[in-house]
Amino acid sequence: MGKMFFNILAIFAKFEVDLLRMRTREGMAVAKAQGKLRGKQPKLSPEQQAELRRMHATGDYTIADLTDLFSVSRPTVYRTLQRSRPSQAE
Numbered sequence: 001m002g003k004m005f006f007n008i009l010a011i012f013a014k015f016e017v018d019l020l021r022m023r024t025r026e027g028m029a030v031a032k033a034q035g036k037l038r039g040k041q042p043k044l045s046p047e048q049q050a051e052l053r054r055m056h057a058t059g060d061y062t063i064a065d066l067t068d069l070f071s072v073s074r075p076t077v078y079r080t081l082q083r084s085r086p087s088q089a090e
Helices: 002-033 046-058 063-070 074-084
Strands: none
Touching: 046 063, 046 074, 063 074
């Protein structure tokens, strides 16, 4: 009897988790439709990204120089530069 009782409790717990996931997805869909679900915002504005790319293209600035000038991390600089390259996944 005890084993059957725990199996029934497990079924109810799984059902609750499924309901919670469903409600979360619905809430996220509503927020996205209202424009409130945007995700993490970029560290640099589009103008700053263009300037960073231009400065890097001149060859006068190292990655370390750019991180100091724009007060961002190295991965942010590399990500910004990577976005400017054409996709090679063809």
